Amino acid sequence: MNSKILTDGTEVLTEEQAEELWELGNSGAQNAASSLSSLIGVPVSISIQKIIMVKLENLQQYMDDSVASMVVFQVRGQIAGNGSLVLHVPKKSILKLSSIMLAAPDEDREINEMDMSMLHEIGNIMTSSYLDACANLLSIMLIPSPPSMVIDMPHAVLQSVIAGQEIDEELDHVLFFKTDMHCAEYDLEAGLLLLPSKSLLHELLERFRFIKAKNN
Amino acid sequence: MNETISVNDQREVIIIGIGEWSTGNSVMTSIGLGSCIGLVIHDDTKKIGGLAHVMLPKSSGKPNERAGKYADTAVEILIKELTQKGSKISNMKAKLAGGASMFQNFSGNLNIGERNAEALRAILKDLSIPIIREDLGGTIGRTVTYYPKENGRYVIRQADGTTREI
Numbered sequence: 433m434n435s436k437i438l439t440d441g442t443e444v445l446t447e448e449q450a451e452e453l454w455e456l457g458n459s460g461a462q463n464a465a466s467s468l469s470s471l472i473g474v475p476v477s478i479s480i481q482k483i484i485m486v487k488l489e490n491l492q493q494y495m496d497d498s499v500a501s502m503v504v505f506q507v508r509g510q511i512a513g514n515g516s517l518v519l520h521v522p523k524k525s526i527l528k529l530s531s532i533m534l535a536a537p538d539e540d541r542e543i544n545e546m547d548m549s550m551l552h553e554i555g556n557i558m559t560s561s562y563l564d565a566c567a568n569l570l571s572i573m574l575i576p577s578p579p580s581m582v583i584d585m586p587h588a589v590l591q592s593v594i595a596g597q598e599i600d601e602e603l604d605h606v607l608f609f610k611t612d613m614h615c616a617e618y619d620l621e622a623g624l625l626l627l628p629s630k631s632l633l634h635e636l637l638e639r640f641r642f643i644k645a646k647n648n
Numbered sequence: 649m650n651e652t653i654s655v656n657d658q659r660e661v662i663i664i665g666i667g668e669w670s671t672g673n674s675v676m677t678s679i680g681l682g683s684c685i686g687l688v689i690h691d692d693t694k695k696i697g698g699l700a701h702v703m704l705p706k707s708s709g710k711p712n713e714r715a716g717k718y719a720d721t722a723v724e725i726l727i728k729e730l731t732q733k734g735s736k737i738s739n740m741k742a743k744l745a746g747g748a749s750m751f752q753n754f755s756g757n758l759n760i761g762e763r764n765a766e767a768l769r770a771i772l773k774d775l776s777i778p779i780i781r782e783d784l785g786g787t788i789g790r791t792v793t794y795y796p797k798e799n800g801r802y803v804i805r806q807a808d809g810t811t812r813e814i
Binding site for chain 2: 487488489490491492495496497498499504580582583584585586587588589590591592594595596598599602604
């Protein structure tokens with residue numbers, strides 16, 4: 433259990449809730465990894481999965497300022513709370529993906545419009561499959577909003593997403609479900625981050641419990 | 649206040665996370681500001697100052713709130729600590745960096761950076777603390793480093809590696 437959670441002492445979830453979030457996030461991540469895998473035609477595996485529960489000031493230990501693409505989707509559908517799903521691809525892996533998918537030359541260069549449009553597409557496909565899997569477990573409909581893409585410092589991007597949630601909810605901690613994916617054949621890395629606001633988190637967990645009770 | 653200043657003070661870098669702040673003469677840095685603002689209040693006569701990593705424009709006034717997180721309480725705590733360290737308000741000058749809108753097509757939260765900047769400008773104006781330099785807005789992340797002992801030099805680095813000083 434503890435190996436699934438990274439925390440600085442902040443407790444937002446009970447052990448039972450963490451298990452439930454794990455089940456939800458894991459099914460989403462598995463589905464997203466397999467959709468990326470079929471997109472690029474080679475196996476993609478999940479290398480790390482963690483529920484990260486930390487104080488705001490410690491976010492910098494989990495997200496740095498080295499340039500990467502962050503494709504941000506808001507979680508929409510039959511839910512009331514706010515939440516985001518973020519695809520994080522480091523620059524090196526963006527170039528790699530472009531060479532696989534667009535036959536772009538495999539060299540160090542600036543990110544161009546073709547790369548960005550590819551990332552939008554990959555983001556759409558991966559987040560849709562992530563949310564599909566969660567929605568199935570919850571028997572509701574969940575869809576990603578149109579993406580908003582930023583190629584910049586991951587900390588700056590997440591901080592802005594969190595500020596948007598915090599302005600309504602005034603929390604001093606952040607919770608996210610982080611999945612790192614890896615493709616050995618091409619030396620590719622990508623991460624998916626599910627950032628539910630407090631209200632969305634409770635909504636999802638409540639719904640999950642309700643469905644599980646109904647099925648038992 | 650019982651302060652001892654060590655010789656290698658200059659090399660010590662204090663990392664200021666979201667909602668945190670620090671005052672003194674050590675080098676201070678905040679990593680990856682998006683809509684957040686790195687608020688510097690500097691006193692060049694004493695060569696000291698403070699940096700706060702401000703996330704939101706206004707505190708709700710609840711107890712246990714982290715002072716550095718909100719524009720109003722961050723200004724208040726920096727001034728309070730600097731005054732305790734012997735600075736006069738009349739010698740304090742401010743520098744602001746950050747307050748970006750990282751997303752162009754999201755509704756709702758996109759102007760938090762701007763609101764943070766507006767809040768800080770209004771509060772500092774009320775206290776007659778001049779904002780001598782600023783590097784605000786845009787759609788870029790910023791990592792900032794403040795050097796109190798070097799005339800309050802405030803260095804801004806972007807994701808692409810370019811740096812500038814204000």
